[in-house]
Amino acid sequence: MSVPQKINGVLRKIPSWPIYILGPIPGIWVFWLALQDRLGADPLQALEHSLGERGLQLLVLTLLVTPVRRLTGVSFLKFRRAIGLVAFFYVVAHLLTWIVLDRQLDLADIWREIVKRPYITIGMAGFLAMVPLAVTSNNLSVRKMGAAAWTRLHRLAYVAAVAGAAHYLLLVKSWPTEPIVYALVVVALLMIRAWWAAQRRIARRARRAA
Amino acid sequence: MKSRFENDMGYSEVTPKSVWLNRRDLLKSAGGATIAASIAGLANGATFEASKSIYSTDEELNDFEDITSYNNFYEFGTGKGDPARYAGELTTEPWSVVIDGMVENPGTYSYEDILSGAALEERIYRLRCVEAWSMVIPWIGFELGHLLKRAVPEPSAKFVAFETLVRPEEMRGQRSRFLLEWPYREGLRLDEAMNPLTILAVGLYGEELPNQNGAPIRLVVPWKYGFKSIKSIVRITLTDFQPPTTWNMQAPGEYGFYSNVNPLVDHPRWSQATERRVGSGLFARRMETQMFNGYEEYVAGLYEGMDLSTNY
Numbered sequence: 001m002s003v004p005q006k007i008n009g010v011l012r013k014i015p016s017w018p019i020y021i022l023g024p025i026p027g028i029w030v031f032w033l034a035l036q037d038r039l040g041a042d043p044l045q046a047l048e049h050s051l052g053e054r055g056l057q058l059l060v061l062t063l064l065v066t067p068v069r070r071l072t073g074v075s076f077l078k079f080r081r082a083i084g085l086v087a088f089f090y091v092v093a094h095l096l097t098w099i100v101l102d103r104q105l106d107l108a109d110i111w112r113e114i115v116k117r118p119y120i121t122i123g124m125a126g127f128l129a130m131v132p133l134a135v136t137s138n139n140l141s142v143r144k145m146g147a148a149a150w151t152r153l154h155r156l157a158y159v160a161a162v163a164g165a166a167h168y169l170l171l172v173k174s175w176p177t178e179p180i181v182y183a184l185v186v187v188a189l190l191m192i193r194a195w196w197a198a199q200r201r202i203a204r205r206a207r208r209a210a
Numbered sequence: 211m212k213s214r215f216e217n218d219m220g221y222s223e224v225t226p227k228s229v230w231l232n233r234r235d236l237l238k239s240a241g242g243a244t245i246a247a248s249i250a251g252l253a254n255g256a257t258f259e260a261s262k263s264i265y266s267t268d269e270e271l272n273d274f275e276d277i278t279s280y281n282n283f284y285e286f287g288t289g290k291g292d293p294a295r296y297a298g299e300l301t302t303e304p305w306s307v308v309i310d311g312m313v314e315n316p317g318t319y320s321y322e323d324i325l326s327g328a329a330l331e332e333r334i335y336r337l338r339c340v341e342a343w344s345m346v347i348p349w350i351g352f353e354l355g356h357l358l359k360r361a362v363p364e365p366s367a368k369f370v371a372f373e374t375l376v377r378p379e380e381m382r383g384q385r386s387r388f389l390l391e392w393p394y395r396e397g398l399r400l401d402e403a404m405n406p407l408t409i410l411a412v413g414l415y416g417e418e419l420p421n422q423n424g425a426p427i428r429l430v431v432p433w434k435y436g437f438k439s440i441k442s443i444v445r446i447t448l449t450d451f452q453p454p455t456t457w458n459m460q461a462p463g464e465y466g467f468y469s470n471v472n473p474l475v476d477h478p479r480w481s482q483a484t485e486r487r488v489g490s491g492l493f494a495r496r497m498e499t500q501m502f503n504g505y506e507e508y509v510a511g512l513y514e515g516m517d518l519s520t521n522y
Contacts, residue, residue, distance in 0.1 A: 034492050040291065041272075041280035041488045042343060102486075104495060119479055170479060173341070174389050174460055176288040 004073030011075065016082045023058075023086030027051055027093055048097045055090030056164040056182055058083050063161055063189045070196070081137050084157070088134040091127055091164075119170035126163025129156040158193075161186045265407055265508070266334035272345040274415050276489040281422045282339065283441055284390055285374065285381040292383070293422035300380045300442070302426040311371070311447035314362035321426055325412065328352035332416075333409055333430070338471045338503045340435035340457075344485045349430055350413030355404040363400065363448050370403040371453035372396045372429060373445040390456055396440035397453035397467065398431065399512075407432055407508050410443075433505040435469045466522035470513070471503035475522050 001009075030050045033039050039046035062084045069075045103110045113120050133156055135141070142150045165186040168179040283293035305321040329352050338344045358370070374394035378384040384392045402408065411430045412419055419425040424441025431438050437457050447453070457465035464478050473483045484496040502509050513521070 037491060041276035042290070042486070043492050044486065044494075045343070047492070101492060102496075113481065117480055172288075173457075173464075174284070174288075176389065 002073070007074050011078070016079045019079060019082035019086060023082070024089050027054060027090055031093075044097070044101055048094060048102060051090050051094035051097060052164075052168070053178075055087050055094055056161075056168065058087030058090060059157070059161050059164055060182065060185055060189070062087065062157060063186070067189060067192050085134060085137055088130050091130055095123075095127055119167050122163050122170065123167035126160045126167060129159040129163065133157060133160070158190055162190070263331045263333050266332065266348075267336060267346060267504070268334075269336070269346045271334065271348055272489045277345060277347055277414060278420045278422055280345075280488060282341075282436065283383075283422055283424065285383045285392075285394065285442075286422070287383050288389065294420075296382055297421035297425075299382070300375075300377070300421050300425070302421065302442075305426050305444075307427065307443055308445045309357075309361045309447075310445070311449050312364040312367035313358075313448050314364060315360065319357075319361075324357060324410075324427065328356055330412070331409075333411075333432075335430060335432040336503050337430075337432065337436050337439070338485060338499065340437055340465070340469070340477065340482075342480060342482060342485050342499075343488050344497070344499075344503075345488050348415055349409065349411040350416060351409035351411035351430060353406055354408045354410050354429065355406065357410060357446075358400075358403060358448075361446075361448070366450050367448040368400055369449045369451065369453055370398050370400055371445075371447040371449055372398075372440045372443050373447075374440055375442045375444045390460055393444075394440060395454055395456045395459075396429065396438055397455050398438075399452075400448070401512055402431070402509075405509060405512065407505060433471055433502040433509045435465075435471060437465070438469050468513075468518075468521050470509075470518065470522075471499065472501060472518055472522070473499040474501075475519050 027050075030039070030047055034043040034047040037043060062080050065076045065080045069077065099105065099110060103113070114124050115121065133154055136145065136150065136153060145153070165179070165183040169183050172179055279294045280290045281293040282290070283297065286293040286296040303321075306318045307321075307324060308316075308318050310316045330350055331352065332348055332350055334346060334348045336344055337347050354370075372395065374392075375381070376384060376393045378392075383389065398408070409430045411424070411428050412426060414420065414423055419428065421442075424439075424443075427443055428441040429439045429443065438455075452467055455465075455467055457469075458467055471482075476482050482499055485499045486496055487494060500506070
């Protein structure tokens with residue numbers, strides 16, 4: 001048995017449900033710290049950024065599953081749904097922090113900001129792209145939609161990741177390292193897929209020609 | 211030169227350092243607005259009763275910890291905590307400032323020389339960051355005009371240019387040229403520089419400036435966005451042309467030469483209409499940003515007839 005197969009054997013024995021319990025803990029912890037005023041001078045911003053960044057990290061993690069499997073043979077596929085749903089939890093928490101604590105439920109102001117500020121428009125688009133993904137992240141949906149349609153729908157994850165990275169890049173001054181790194185990682189993960197898709201097309205055409 | 215105000219009593223003689231070091235915690239444990247008011251009264255009233263500047267605000271101060279742990283000083287990194295973490299690596303003694311360009315007394319002025327004869331005042335100013343947060347800070351400083359008068363600007367001088375120290379060995383953020391072009395540069399029109407609100411600060415809460423706040427000497431221009439208030443100054447140059455300024459060079463469409471606080475002129479990517487007062491906690495309401503950061507009566511005249519939306 002090869003090493004990847006051995007690893008997969010171990011991974012198969014690990015359940016994915018603890019991710020749903022452990023995943024949100026850092027977010028709940030940071031919220032607790034904010035309530036205790038232990039997040040420095042600007043706890044609101046620290047909370048907002050921490051939740052948003054965690055959401056983006058987890059989203060990137062879900063996009064890593066396929067390339068890792070194709071390049072190494074190690075499959076984390078059984079954990080992807082849980083990671084994606086926890087990512088959604090963080091994005092929702094980030095959005096709620098902005099709506100409730102930052103903008104204090106001033107709905108007119110919130111709408112103005114969404115329409116007027118590209119970084120918020122893009123962030124909202126990313127959130128909206130994740131909603132159908134979260135709703136259909138269950139076995140029943142896969143069965144009802146059929147695997148092909150479900151897979152197509154879940155390409156919205158690419159939209160969400162690009163939006164998340166752009167949202168971050170658009171709210172900073174100058175070019176600090178972190179948002180650039182996220183953007184590059186997201187671009188790399190999409191490019192590798194585009195490359196594979198192109199390969200598949202070429203192979204299909206060759207088969208048809210033969 | 212006669213000082214307008216001489217105060218040899220330090221804050222530490224009046225308010226125990228532990229009290230002002232982290233007033234927020236103290237208030238939390240005391241848990242009441244009345245107590246908050248009385249402590250604020252102690253901190254400002256008792257110590258600086260005689261020295262209060264007419265330009266000081268009586269708003270509640272940010273505590274020392276907030277002011278010294280939440281900083282934008284890209285020379286030490288882009289994180290708000292980076293300056294507090296790394297600015298200790300900077301040597302600020304000895305320190306001198308070169309004053310050159312269109313002045314009659316150019317030269318290298320030592321820190322001690324600059325301070326001798328300077329009328330130190332406490333100026334409690336609002337600081338409004340271009341990122342839409344604000345603080346209230348008790349600076350110790352003197353009017354920039356005082357130093358400029360010593361150097362004697364030539365009649366044709368129109369602008370004042372400032373530069374921050376470049377010392378990548380001690381300022382780790384400067385090891386990257388990708389972020390901003392060093393040295394950090396700022397500038398004012400000469401009449402803005404001579405405005406009595408414009409100070410060179412050397413202290414904070416009665417003590418020497420901590421490095422992360424721009425030690426040993428920095429500019430404070432309270433009606434402009436914080437980035438105009440250049441830190442750790444080593445050069446002041448009088449010119450007859452508008453000098454290049456760092457953030458304006460980095461993104462001219464986003465940061466103008468003037469950069470006056472103006473709730474009606476948004477940053478291209480975010481609103482400047484409101485701000486969050488740092489230190490007011492998780493549930494505090496956003497505040498309306500004031501024209502010229504609330505210093506309109508003192509500075510509006512400087513911009514009479516100017517279109518502030520094009521001269522942002």
